[in-house]
Amino acid sequence: MLKTIVLLIVALVVIPLVAFYMDDPLSALQRTMLHTSAWMMLGVAAYCFIVGELTGNNSQVDKLWSVIPIVYAGYFAYAADWEPRVTLMAVLVAVWGIRLTYNFSRRGAYSWRFWDGEEDYRWPILRKDPMFNSRFKWMLFNLLFIGSEPS
Template identity: 35%
Template sequence: MAISLPLPEVSSLSDTTDFSKTVTPFLHQLSISHIQPLLTGQVPVKEWYLSTNPLITAAHFALAMTLIVLVTSEINRNYSQVDRLWSLLPTIYIGHYTLFAHMNGLDTRRLNTLSAFSLLWSIRLTYNYWRRGGYNIGSEDYRWEIVQKSIPRWGFILLNIVFISFIQNVLLAMITAPAYIHLLASTLPTAPAWSFTDVLLSRSLLLILFVEAFADQQQWVYQSAKTAYLATGIVPRGYTKADLDRGFVITGLWSFCRHPNYTAEQIIWALVYQWSCLVCDELWNWTGLGAVAYMALFQASVRLTEEITAGKYREYKEYQKMVNKFVPGLGALTGASGFEKKK
């Protein structure tokens, strides 16, 4: 099938980042009339898929997921449905752009690399969430329970509709929108060939993913030791009673900043966005809104988490004074020993 039907006609790399040329002309495909032939079986799935702009297809999927998690959460009163899907949806979106490019015979080297990386990202997050108790993104149950107690029922239903179900699903689609830019660039004969910059960015993503995994592992080891100590009263090897009575980890990467895993997570999606900028030789493009919104979400989420933590552990406020939230600061020079000395 010709690629001109579902994709915009772009003549230069700068065109691929022009919202008015690459998105606006296809917004009409968001209508019910466009999806109705698919739902009624009048049009085969493959035909509908190849005749729909891939960004719009991703938007349709995000809206469908919004409806599914909204209904599910209100039925079982568990509002962490999106959190359970958090580790899967970005990879599904990136895989979708890669599949579309393959089906249209486009150059997919960058998209293949991005898909492979996102798959590793998903495996790591899913493993942590299901096998390690969720000491990472997605462990939100207790937070929503606290929020529920602080606002009226109708207010929480509105929060569920607008933010928990809709905005979060849209956000997960937005952070993968740079893959759409890669797809559009691959339609141009003037698209830059795979270069050292691509190698550097792809390897940097792997490095940051390793840092994120290492930070989560340190958190898991500490929490496991604390759980064993609270159950048996025996201090596990490698820890002191003071370490575990404190209630939170301050060693390793956690001495550099209070949330090294979240720092790495934000860097990952900022790099994914920057990759699309470098390919198109521009300083910024509209897909950066996803990365910015993602960082804003972390600010709000961590603020609530730290309020809860500070209420549980009396020493946490001192830790907050000594060690920065996301960006390593002077607290990293003293770390755990400095914290204990000052205490």
């Protein structure tokens, strides 16, 4: 377990920081895009966490994982002043995201009441795991993993 934790920290924290500081400095536009997308990500994670906690349905994140990349790619294309390569990537992301969203909606995942819909089969199984035997542990798992997964 400790090896897995160390590997995740290295992969998710150390490598991006080294790449960030060892590469060419970001331009003003790139910094703005990075900050804006970070705030967008935090907003999505907060939404998924809060709605998941209030409703007891932790699949809020599953409803957004095919939609959020479209929003991010659209924002980056807009911020890059519709530069052709970035716009092409945004279009490809949108096509793929629409396909995924359509397939997910056929399973009954979406509802006008956004808190409704099918919950992923994994979450009830994980709730029964002894590792998540307290409400606090599950809430922490929801905050740090489930709620931030699509972001």
